[in-house]
Amino acid sequence: MRGATHAKWAALATVVALAATACGGGDSGGGGGGADGIVSSSWGDPQNPLEPANTNEVQGGKVLSMIFRGLKEYDPKTGAAKDMLAEKIETTDSTNFTVTVKDGWTFSNGEKVTAKSFVDAWNYAANLKNNQKNAYFFGYIEGYDKVHPDKGEPTAETMSGLKVTGDRTFTIKLTQKFSTFPDTLGYAAFAPLPKAFYDDHAAWLSKPVGNGPYTVESYSKGSQMQLKRWDGYPGTDKAQNGGVTLKVYTDNNTAYTDLTAGNLDLVDDVPASQLKNVSADLGDRYINTPAGIIQTLSFPFYDANWNKPGQEKLRQGLSMAIDRKQITETIFQKTRTPAVDWTSPVLGADGGYKDVCGQFCKYDAAQAKKLVAEGGGIPGGTMKISYNADTGSHKEWVDAVCNSINRALGNNKACVGNPIGTFADYRNQVTQSKMQGPFRAGWQMDYPLIQNFLQPLYYTGASSNDGKYTSPEFDKLVNQANAETDIKKAVGLFQQAEGVLRDDMGAIPLWYQNGSAGYSDRVENVSLNPFSVPVYNQIKVK
Amino acid sequence: MRGPGLRPGHRARLKQEFGLDKPVWQQYLTYMGNVFTGDFGTAFNGQPVTELMANAFPVTIRLTVVAILFEIVIGISLGVVTGLKRGRPVDTTVLLLTLVVLSVPTFVTGLLIQLLLGVKWGWIKPAVSPEATFDELIVPGLVLASVSLAYVTRLTRTSIAENKRADYVRTAVAKGLPRRRVISRHLLRNSLIPVVTFIGADVGALMGGAIATERIFNIHGVGYQLYQGIVRQSTQTVVGFVTVLVLVFLLANLIVDLLYAVLDPRIRYA
Numbered sequence A: 001m002r003g004a005t006h007a008k009w010a011a012l013a014t015v016v017a018l019a020a021t022a023c024g025g026g027d028s029g030g031g032g033g034g035a036d037g038i039v040s041s042s043w044g045d046p047q048n049p050l051e052p053a054n055t056n057e058v059q060g061g062k063v064l065s066m067i068f069r070g071l072k073e074y075d076p077k078t079g080a081a082k083d084m085l086a087e088k089i090e091t092t093d094s095t096n097f098t099v100t101v102k103d104g105w106t107f108s109n110g111e112k113v114t115a116k117s118f119v120d121a122w123n124y125a126a127n128l129k130n131n132q133k134n135a136y137f138f139g140y141i142e143g144y145d146k147v148h149p150d151k152g153e154p155t156a157e158t159m160s161g162l163k164v165t166g167d168r169t170f171t172i173k174l175t176q177k178f179s180t181f182p183d184t185l186g187y188a189a190f191a192p193l194p195k196a197f198y199d200d201h202a203a204w205l206s207k208p209v210g211n212g213p214y215t216v217e218s219y220s221k222g223s224q225m226q227l228k229r230w231d232g233y234p235g236t237d238k239a240q241n242g243g244v245t246l247k248v249y250t251d252n253n254t255a256y257t258d259l260t261a262g263n264l265d266l267v268d269d270v271p272a273s274q275l276k277n278v279s280a281d282l283g284d285r286y287i288n289t290p291a292g293i294i295q296t297l298s299f300p301f302y303d304a305n306w307n308k309p310g311q312e313k314l315r316q317g318l319s320m321a322i323d324r325k326q327i328t329e330t331i332f333q334k335t336r337t338p339a340v341d342w343t344s345p346v347l348g349a350d351g352g353y354k355d356v357c358g359q360f361c362k363y364d365a366a367q368a369k370k371l372v373a374e375g376g377g378i379p380g381g382t383m384k385i386s387y388n389a390d391t392g393s394h395k396e397w398v399d400a401v402c403n404s405i406n407r408a409l410g411n412n413k414a415c416v417g418n419p420i421g422t423f424a425d426y427r428n429q430v431t432q433s434k435m436q437g438p439f440r441a442g443w444q445m446d447y448p449l450i451q452n453f454l455q456p457l458y459y460t461g462a463s464s465n466d467g468k469y470t471s472p473e474f475d476k477l478v479n480q481a482n483a484e485t486d487i488k489k490a491v492g493l494f495q496q497a498e499g500v501l502r503d504d505m506g507a508i509p510l511w512y513q514n515g516s517a518g519y520s521d522r523v524e525n526v527s528l529n530p531f532s533v534p535v536y537n538q539i540k541v542k
Numbered sequence B: 001m002r003g004p005g006l007r008p009g010h011r012a013r014l015k016q017e018f019g020l021d022k023p024v025w026q027q028y029l030t031y032m033g034n035v036f037t038g039d040f041g042t043a044f045n046g047q048p049v050t051e052l053m054a055n056a057f058p059v060t061i062r063l064t065v066v067a068i069l070f071e072i073v074i075g076i077s078l079g080v081v082t083g084l085k086r087g088r089p090v091d092t093t094v095l096l097l098t099l100v101v102l103s104v105p106t107f108v109t110g111l112l113i114q115l116l117l118g119v120k121w122g123w124i125k126p127a128v129s130p131e132a133t134f135d136e137l138i139v140p141g142l143v144l145a146s147v148s149l150a151y152v153t154r155l156t157r158t159s160i161a162e163n164k165r166a167d168y169v170r171t172a173v174a175k176g177l178p179r180r181r182v183i184s185r186h187l188l189r190n191s192l193i194p195v196v197t198f199i200g201a202d203v204g205a206l207m208g209g210a211i212a213t214e215r216i217f218n219i220h221g222v223g224y225q226l227y228q229g230i231v232r233q234s235t236q237t238v239v240g241f242v243t244v245l246v247l248v249f250l251l252a253n254l255i256v257d258l259l260y261a262v263l264d265p266r267i268r269y270a
Helices: A002-020 A058-067 A115-126 A135-140 A181-186 A195-199 A201-206 A252-260 A278-282 A312-320 A324-330 A345-351 A365-374 A394-409 A423-431 A450-458 A472-483 A487-504 B008-017 B024-036 B049-084 B089-103 B106-120 B134-163 B167-174 B179-208 B211-216 B222-231 B235-263
Strands: A038-043 A072-074 A081-083 A086-091 A096-101 A162-164 A169-173 A214-220 A224-229 A243-248 A286-298 A336-338 A383-388 A415-420 A439-444 A507-519
Touching (some): A038 A058, A038 A252, A058 A243, A081 A086, A081 A181, A096 A115, A115 A135, A115 A162, A195 A201, A252 A507, A252 B106, A252 B211, A278 A286, A312 A365, A312 A487, A324 A336, A324 A507, A345 A450, A345 A487, A365 A394, A383 A394, A394 A415, A415 A423, A450 A472, A472 A487, B049 B211, B049 B222, B049 B235, B106 B134, B106 B211, B134 B179, B134 B211, B167 B179, B179 B222, B179 B235, B211 B222, B222 B235
Parallel strands (some): A383 A415
Antiparallel strands (some): A072 A081, A086 A096, A096 A169, A162 A169, A214 A224, A286 A439, A336 A507
């Protein structure tokens, strides 16, 4: 039995060692009601460290929207850019801007927000060495190419277009005329940063400090973040609740279940599989409003087969062969709205949202068939719509679009879906111009401006012009619009440019994506802003 | 905003920073060198993989402990009862039940129990908090254990039924030992060998294969991290976790081998 005894001890020791590592725990506090009530909200793990210029997805964006305020702030309802920290932004030539920062603003650690807080933050964001994802936002500022060259090391530390001229004033020089530039400054990437950000970067990342209505109380990466109302917040949009607890859920279905069980106050991503039950479960506590996201079908203009004169009729015909209304109702349960232009309803009529597409975005089988024939028919007889198969259940709507086209044209072989395994692979093929037929494209606005829906996507050589669409007339109108200091006239010129896009049918607008959210009966006054982020500071706890 | 909008300069810089401009063999050697010094690299959100592990493994170990306890306590008890009363109504009932459990996938059981206990009756919270304490893990642990539990029951039952007629059991009975002692000391102990083998292998499977259960009950454990790693194509996370899981498998099997000697006096290690 000697050997056996040894083995016994060894086994016992290993088991004990394993059990010992399994200790730990703690508990989380709940919140009371009223003005100090805490709102609990679903969250996903942010994909990047929480730096303002390195966050380009909605989960990190939620936090930034609570702890930062920039020169401008977008109205949660209308999307209009309004002065927040900016006292005034002046320009005479749409190229040189003078910014005056309001007095009396501080970061939550007491440090004053000055012109330098902005200029230093922007230079940090643009510098290639800091690997910030949103660096390209600063591409319009003079000297950007020196701090963020396409090849090699940066040759300058700061952008020559930014100059601090006083404690609360600084000037911006752009490389081109861009009249609506001040309205882009509400984007999180343009937020001011306190000195602590540079002095002890790691500490700042584990507990970010900003100048918004909330402060970070605690942050355990990958599980939850507790934010508390900052009582010293100088702005007018003070928090109406005591704080917000963001909880990371493994699955949006679980978050939804937790909401229906009354353990969670707010879910801002209602899972598609629950859309059928949502009105039964939540009644009027379900929000479904348009967001600044548009889905389109792009064409490979770099492919000779798809770039023949007269083919605009083919593209227009295809657009008219798609029954947008039916697809948005049956496949998307009305969480998409049929598109009537290339922008988004969140811009509002003043911002440039208008039914530019007209009859070309309406389903008309007979007219579609005629136009496709006049446009020379579908190249090769069959077209394949490419999409990535791994996320977003694109297969269903692509198949529906193809069915709609096939039905309208009376040809079962006119259109088929072409799934590509992963999003990464799909994007690679798209950016390397390897598409041989139409492909799906989605655009989420960076800031609520008509410019942002047109220039990056359809201007010759623009950063996200994946179909390589080019039109001298379109480019000319965009340039004119950017140079126009009168915002109303600028918007009119952008709409004219959109008209060019319609006549060419440079991309087929499909539908606008909605943001959805559900909330518990413990909270009220819940809404989504144009970026589909809940307006946390307005939520009231009963 | 569309997809990863990396500019060429940024791309080149990141390539250099992560060593992606070096030949593959060199990248591999660097990675392996780091792994042996305990550095599994950095996940895409900037957290070191070791930090993710430090958060995820304690949670999953707790979940596994709960699941294994269920397997041992319920599985083996049911196995002994049915094994001793083979062919009786108890036996048939349990057999039928295990058949049902075996044929229903875990995610169905999980969602159903979550809906009934969590939402309809309100006995438990449907989602586990980030701390994931033992009491919160009881229901998820039962769900996770359900299939294995059925296997353990069936294995024990067969093994007991077979050994009941063995010589040493008859000897023990003939010696006049009390029935309790015959069953626990002689019959059960010898019958447990296949069961222990199964449970040992199951430890590894439960730790790595809890993806469905962890997602349903919001448990931030290994399965969740693996899933995130796969979805976000974070190779470091996936390779790191799988490496550790392999070690866990090896360790679990080592324990099983050592336990053989405890259970069966005929097996000895020098």
